[in-house]
Amino acid sequence: MDTQQTPADADAGEDFAFDVLAQRCPSRPVLEHITGRWGSLVLIALREKPARFNELRRRVGGVSEKMLAQGLHALERDGFVAREVHSTIPPRVEYSLTPLGSQTAEMLWELIMHLEYAMPHVLRSQQSYDAAASAEA
Amino acid sequence: MDTQQTPADADAGEDFAFDVLAQRCPSRPVLEHITGRWGSLVLIALREKPARFNELRRRVGGVSEKMLAQGLHALERDGFVAREVHSTIPPRVEYSLTPLGSQTAEMLWELIMHLEYAMPHVLRSQQSYDAAASAEA
DNA sequence: CAGTATCCGAGAGGATACTG
DNA sequence: CAGTATCCTCTCGGATACTG
Numbered sequence: 581m582d583t584q585q586t587p588a589d590a591d592a593g594e595d596f597a598f599d600v601l602a603q604r605c606p607s608r609p610v611l612e613h614i615t616g617r618w619g620s621l622v623l624i625a626l627r628e629k630p631a632r633f634n635e636l637r638r639r640v641g642g643v644s645e646k647m648l649a650q651g652l653h654a655l656e657r658d659g660f661v662a663r664e665v666h667s668t669i670p671p672r673v674e675y676s677l678t679p680l681g682s683q684t685a686e687m688l689w690e691l692i693m694h695l696e697y698a699m700p701h702v703l704r705s706q707q708s709y710d711a712a713a714s715a716e717a
Numbered sequence: 718m719d720t721q722q723t724p725a726d727a728d729a730g731e732d733f734a735f736d737v738l739a740q741r742c743p744s745r746p747v748l749e750h751i752t753g754r755w756g757s758l759v760l761i762a763l764r765e766k767p768a769r770f771n772e773l774r775r776r777v778g779g780v781s782e783k784m785l786a787q788g789l790h791a792l793e794r795d796g797f798v799a800r801e802v803h804s805t806i807p808p809r810v811e812y813s814l815t816p817l818g819s820q821t822a823e824m825l826w827e828l829i830m831h832l833e834y835a836m837p838h839v840l841r842s843q844q845s846y847d848a849a850a851s852a853e854a
Numbered sequence: 855c856a857g858t859a860t861c862c863g864a865g866a867g868g869a870t871a872c873t874g
Numbered sequence: 875c876a877g878t879a880t881c882c883t884c885t886c887g888g889a890t891a892c893t894g
Contacts, residue, residue, distance in 0.1 A: 599833070600758065600761065600829055600833070601758055601761065601762055601776055601777050601778055602778040606836065606840065607829075607832055607833055607836050610832060610836070610839055611757070611829065611832055612754060614832070615752035615753070615757060615828075616752070617749060620748070620752060621737065621738055624737065624738065625738055639738055640738050641738055641739040656846065657842065657843050657846040657847070658839050658842060658843060659838060659839050659841075659842030659843070659846075680835055680838060680839075683831065683835075684828075684831065684832070684835075687824075687827060687828045687831055688828070690824060691752075691821075691824045691825070691828065692737055692744075692748065694820065694821065694824055695744055695747060695748055695751070695821070696736070696737070696744055698817055698820075698821075699743065699744050699747070701796060701817060702747055702795050702796050702817075703743065704796075705794065705795060705796030706794050706795060706796070709793065709794040709796075710794070
């Protein structure tokens with residue numbers, strides 16, 4: 581990354597909030613690629629180590645070929661994932677995280693860890709919510 | 718949060734990776750609530766300060782009543798958002814972040830800031846990808 | 855104001871078959 | 875193995891109208 585700003589600009593970041601929320605910014609689709617149903621899981625799966633297509637497919641539970649290919653294309657296009665082709669027989673294609681992808685995966689990982697940690701709390705909240713909902717019905 | 722584990726348990730977290738990827742865990746839907754198209758934006762929008770329904774709707778660009786209501790319900794059920802009803806006329810309902818929601822919003826915020834910061838890089842990556850794609854076509 | 859109910863189109867996403 | 879192409883379904887999500 582060789583942008584002009586420095587991370588110390590974080591305070592100027594409040595401006596970005598408006599941008600993201602105002603949906604006229606180009607970052608929304610990208611955000612959805614990395615947070616979407618499969619995008620996040622692919623990044624997490626690649627976090628450990630690079631993988632080939634079917635290996636990746638096994639690593640991420642429940643993803644179809646179509647969705648995996650689609651997700652990988654999007655992430656490659658956005659520059660989060662690198663694709664390396666070895667033109668052998670049988671073909672061998674390795675997917676790995678770029679530095680940017682690696683940073684992003686790390687942040688996603690923290691988010692997921694936070695979430696897993698909070699899950700007991702969440703489940704209890706869901707139960708009381710459902711109990712209250714069925715009580716008034 | 719009053720779970721048993723401490724944040725220092727982070728190393729045990731690698732076990733969670735498998736859980737999330739294996740899609741047999743209850744955290745997937747919750748992850749989708751907070752990372753989904755509107756969920757993340759609602760959390761970000763509430764990060765600054767609590768808001769009422771229509772105020773929130775104005776703050777998040779492009780969200781429909783239906784999706785906002787749906788997202789708020791999910792987030793409330795999961796315990797990220799608190800809903801406070803003032804039975805007046807006209808009715809007044811305030812949405813705010815719970816402590817858990819606040820932590821989560823903060824992590825999302827960091828992710829989005831990271832993304833905004835990386836956007837120039839991403840856009841360039843997209844351009845070269847598209848150029849290469851149309852070149853071979 | 856704060857929603858719910860309904861209808862409808864578009865796209866997400868899965869299963870299968872096929873190609874290099 | 876590493877995908878693409880096709881079909882089909884089902885949910886997402888927007889617009890509109892209505893209620894308390």
